[in-house]
Amino acid sequence: MSSVVETVTELVTPILEKQNFELVEVEFVKEGKNWFLRVFIDKDGGIDIEECAFVSEQLSERLDTIDPDPIPQAYFLEVSSPGAERPLKKESDYQNALGAYIHISLYQAVDGEKQFEGTLETLNEEQLTLKIKIKTREKELTFERKNIAKARLAIQF
Known part of the structure; x- marks a missing residue:
């Protein structure tokens, strides 16, 4: 994690x-x-624009008081909701996503694919199982969590 990310956190x-x-x-x-x-x-219930503006103002004020400046280059500060395709980072994110439709990207291909979307069926420390629709069939695939590069909620079409 970069020092800027750590400082801002x-x-x-x-x-x-x-x-x-x-x-x-x-x-x-x-x-x-x-x-x-x-x-x-x-x-809970989502973030609105006024709440994002409030956090942006508060954070901006705090960043301006630090000497030396932790971010010497010019930058744009954006505070927002993670949106409908919220990333799954923490264990609680995964727990809350049980039963939800998610997208995962893998470090190493499985069956020639590195990206999968499906319903998160089961989850433990080492693995997760997605119910994936392939054409008209549903299939459950289990993935090693250490092989998951990124995961996020997804919108099912």
């Missing part, structure tokens, strides 16, 4: 705890010529 956590918000993810990325500091937050 430390600064934003008390702000979020006071509001009973959850920190989903912090990322600091360069896209083209610009740097973006993105903070994804959530709560």
Whole structure:
């Protein structure tokens, strides 16, 4: 984890705890010529734009008080909801996603594929099982969790 992400996580956590918000993810990325500091937050029932603006203002004020500046380059601060395709990072995210439709990306291909979508059926420390629809058939596939690069909620079409 980069020092910017660690610093921002430390600064934003008390702000979020006071509001009973959850920190989903912090990322600091360069896209083209610009740097973006993105903070994804959530709560039961979802986050609205006023709550994102509040956290953005509070975080911005705290970042401005640190000397030396933890982020010396110019950047855009974005505070938002993780959206309908929320990433699954923590164990509680996976637990809450049981029975939900998810997307996973793997480090190593299984049956020639590195990406799968299906309903999260079972979960333990080592593995998870997805119910996947292949044409008109449903099939359960089990994946080693250590082979999962990324996971997120998905929208089923």
